[in-house]
Amino acid sequence: MLQQIISHTPIYVWAILGFLVYRGVAASQDRTVTLRSLFIIPAVMLGLSLQDIANRFGLHGAPLAAWIIGAALSTGLTWQLIDGKRINVNRAEGSVTVRGSWLPLALMMAIFCAKYAVAIAFAMSPALRQEALFAVTVCATFGLFNGVFLGRLLGHLAAYLKAASQAGLQSAAN
Numbered sequence: 001m002l003q004q005i006i007s008h009t010p011i012y013v014w015a016i017l018g019f020l021v022y023r024g025v026a027a028s029q030d031r032t033v034t035l036r037s038l039f040i041i042p043a044v045m046l047g048l049s050l051q052d053i054a055n056r057f058g059l060h061g062a063p064l065a066a067w068i069i070g071a072a073l074s075t076g077l078t079w080q081l082i083d084g085k086r087i088n089v090n091r092a093e094g095s096v097t098v099r100g101s102w103l104p105l106a107l108m109m110a111i112f113c114a115k116y117a118v119a120i121a122f123a124m125s126p127a128l129r130q131e132a133l134f135a136v137t138v139c140a141t142f143g144l145f146n147g148v149f150l151g152r153l154l155g156h157l158a159a160y161l162k163a164a165s166q167a168g169l170q171s172a173a174n
Contacts, residue, residue: 009116063138063139075147077151079154089164096160
């Protein structure tokens with residue numbers, strides 16, 4: 001059965017997996033990135049998640065509410081756990097030095113595996129589309145994953161804005 005599942009997986013799915021692994025490994029190293037590029041992975045993961053939810057359950061009612069609640073909870077929690085003092089900001093270049101972490105790779109693999117498992121479940125049992133508990137569970141899980149990416153992004157943005165406001169105060173004092 002596993003061979004059947006893998007052989008029926010479209011090639012683009014493996015390309016997405018390769019891209020996610022590449023980006024996850026890159027995220028394990030300290031790196032300096034522009035403020036704009038901080039948005040890439042959270043935006044991609046957000047888009048993929050919402051597209052999947054829309055295609056499978058629709059962006060309305062309980063599935064959407066479950067996603068929003070999951071995303072809000074993990075965004076807030078992750079944002080609170082980000083230590084802004086450990087983020088280096090170069091306001092002149094518009095860049096942020098991001099500490100390396102394996103968390104993005106783990107999250108991207110978790111999202112990929114969850115989406116893959118849901119696709120397999122639907123292929124094997126199309127009636128799951130009508131199961132409210134299944135829809136809410138899947139959407140809340142995707143929301144939790146997306147919230148971690150969004151919380152990390154907000155933490156980095158907050159550090160950047162704090163550095164910008166401190167620089168403004170210092171230049172006003174001079």
